[in-house]
Amino acid sequence: MEADIFPIAQENLEKLTQFKLEIGEREKYIQDEHQVDAMEKVKLHLPDETLEFFTEIRKEVRTHQLPKIYELAKTNKPFLLIGGQIFPNIKEKLKDKGINWIDGAGNMYIRTEDHFLYVDHNETFHVKVERDRAFTKTGLKVVFLFLLDEDWIQKTYREIAKAADVALGTIGYVINGLKKRKYLVKKDEKKYQLVRKDELIDEWIGAYETELKPKLDKGYFAFIDEKEAVNWEKIELDDQTVWGGEAGADLLTGMLRPQTLTLYTTHTKGNIMKKFRLKPDPNGTVQVYEPFWNIEERKETAPPLAIYADLILTGDERNFKIAEKIHGEFIQY
Secondary structure (H helix, E strand, O other): OHHHHHHHHHHHHHHHOOOEEEEEEEEEEEEOOEEEEEEEEEEEEOOOOEEEEEEEEEEEEOHHHHHHHHHHHHHOOOEEEEEEEEOHHHHHHHHHOOOEEEEOOOOEEEEOOOOEEEEOOOOOOOOOOOOOHHHOHHHHHHHHHHHHOHHHHHOOHHHHHHHHOOOHHHHHHHHHHHHHOOOEEEOOOOOEEEOOHHHHHHHHHHHHHHHHHHHHEEEEEEEOOOHHHHOHHHOOOOOOEEEEHHHHHHHHHOOOOOOOEEEEEOOOHHHHHHHHOEEEOOOOOEEEEOOOOOOOOOOOEOOHHHHHHHHHHOOOHHHHHHHHHHHHHHOOO
């Protein structure tokens, strides 16, 4: 699908401007100080000269993809991102980082030492994202369960459904969806295993952002006593509540001073206010969500994968390195 985006961007750019895009040769690119793959190069033909860029082509560009894009742009210069659909807030983040981009509608932002090329005709190319039942609101819970502990794949459908708190009929759709995407393959005659887990996590986070997380949101709260915000980690949680997001990341790593505190709890809004001395406030610093997994006893934080997703989805660059640390140290394959 990514490859199909290029001719669309190419055609729409040429309709709007005198510029022409051309795919060049593939060259090795650098990631974590190692040559790891071949990266596409493109040529942008201007009326009187040609610019050449390393490029990353994506059908759509979302918040959770920014860390990789930032790294590619940093280590492969000059860099150009080509995205079928790039959302306005993402475009602003890319501009702030000095990252060049062209979208599927022919809009562009390119700044080099000698050039500044900017086209914005207020139109967007809409990408149709095809997702099967593995990436619906309920399917995402099952995939999350498998990512947390792959042993669940070998359990009965009834056991999986109970653990993920979804309808029994959901499990078959999820299993078949993962097989279809080649994320789930046979290990031997009786057992299956997950493969390409980084890609699966990337797709899971993208779908989680739009399909599940908004439905879990219980709103923003503020502390009744503002002094308690400073000592948030001393708040006594119960077996229905854990810290996620920046707060959970700080408890795991000790390396992040949270600006927003994320709580996952099964409590009602009334109980949240009473037990944790919070009050609803759209400008508050405590964001509360319904957990989408079974909270384990004596756990103070959400699963590292949930915290990793929370950090990435903030779009805040200061959280990206902490997210990668959590990925490397706490998310085991």
